[in-house]
Amino acid sequence: MAQHSEGTVTATGKFLTLEGTEGVGKTTNLEFIRDWLQDRDVPLLVTREPGGTPLAEQLRELLLCKRDEKVDPVSELLMVFAARAQHLNTVIRPALEQGTWVLCDRFTDATYAYQGAGRGLSLSMIESLEQLVQQELRPDLTLVLDIDVEVGLARARARADLDRFESEQVAFFERVRGGYRARAEAAPQRYRLVDAGQPLEQVQEDIGQILEQLLGSKLGG
Numbered sequence: 001m002a003q004h005s006e007g008t009v010t011a012t013g014k015f016l017t018l019e020g021t022e023g024v025g026k027t028t029n030l031e032f033i034r035d036w037l038q039d040r041d042v043p044l045l046v047t048r049e050p051g052g053t054p055l056a057e058q059l060r061e062l063l064l065c066k067r068d069e070k071v072d073p074v075s076e077l078l079m080v081f082a083a084r085a086q087h088l089n090t091v092i093r094p095a096l097e098q099g100t101w102v103l104c105d106r107f108t109d110a111t112y113a114y115q116g117a118g119r120g121l122s123l124s125m126i127e128s129l130e131q132l133v134q135q136e137l138r139p140d141l142t143l144v145l146d147i148d149v150e151v152g153l154a155r156a157r158a159r160a161d162l163d164r165f166e167s168e169q170v171a172f173f174e175r176v177r178g179g180y181r182a183r184a185e186a187a188p189q190r191y192r193l194v195d196a197g198q199p200l201e202q203v204q205e206d207i208g209q210i211l212e213q214l215l216g217s218k219l220g221g
C-alpha cells in the first residue's frame with residue numbers, strides 16, 4: 001500500500017518501479033512484467049519517467065536532447081522533479097487511489113543514481129526535493145536490473161542515436177550503477193536486484209518469482 005501525505009494508509013494499488021543503467025533490458029522486461037500482471041487480472045497503469053503526461057514528456061525531450069550548452073546539474077535535477085510533480089499528481093496518485101497498480105519505467109531512484117551518484121549532487125538536495133514533491137509516497141517495490149556497464153552500453157549504442165545521457169562516459173555509468181546497487185543494498189525490503197546479465201529466460205524467471213511474492217503480499221507496503 002502506498003502512504004499518503006497525511007500519513008494515512010489506504011487500500012491503494014501497488015506502486016512498482018523498474019530501474020537500471022543503459023542497455024539493461026528495461027523495455028523487454030517492462031513488457032514482461034506488464035503481461036505477467038495483466039494475465040493475473042491486476043488493474044494496471046504502465047507509465048514512465050521522465051514523462052507520463054504531455055507536459056512531462058516535453059520536459060523529457062528538453063532533458064534528453066543533446067545541446068551545445070552545458071546543462072547545469074541543478075537545472076537538470078529541477079527539470080526531473082518538475083516532470084515528476086506533474087506526473088505524480090495528475091497520473092500516478094489518482095491511479096493508486098482508485099486501486100490501480102502503477103508500473104513506472106524509472107522514478108526517483110534514477111534521480112539518486114544519475115543526478116546523485118552520476119553527477120555528484122548531494123543526497124540532501126535530492127532528499128529535500130523528494131520530500132517536497134512526493135511527501136510520503138514511495139514505490140512499494142523497485143526492481144533494479146543490474147548489468148556490467150560495458151555490456152549494457154554496447155547494447156544501447158548498437159540500437160539507436162544516443163541521447164544526452166547515453167552519450168556519457170563509462171565512468172559516469174559506473175557511478176550510476178554503484179548508486180543503484182548501494183540503494184538496493186541499504187533497503188532490501190523495498191528493492192530487488194536482478195542479475196540482468198543472465199539469459200533473458202532466467203532474468204524473467206527471477207522477476208516472476210519476485211512478482212509472485214508481491215502478489216502474495218510478502219513484499220512491498
Ligand code: TMP
Nearest residue numbers: 049050080106107110111114115165166
Ligand atoms: P530511459 O531512456 O531509460 O527511459 O530514461 C531516460 C534517461 O533519463 C535515462 O538516461 C536516465 C535519465 N533520468 C535521470 O537522469 N534522472 C531521473 O530521475 C530519471 C527518471 C531519468
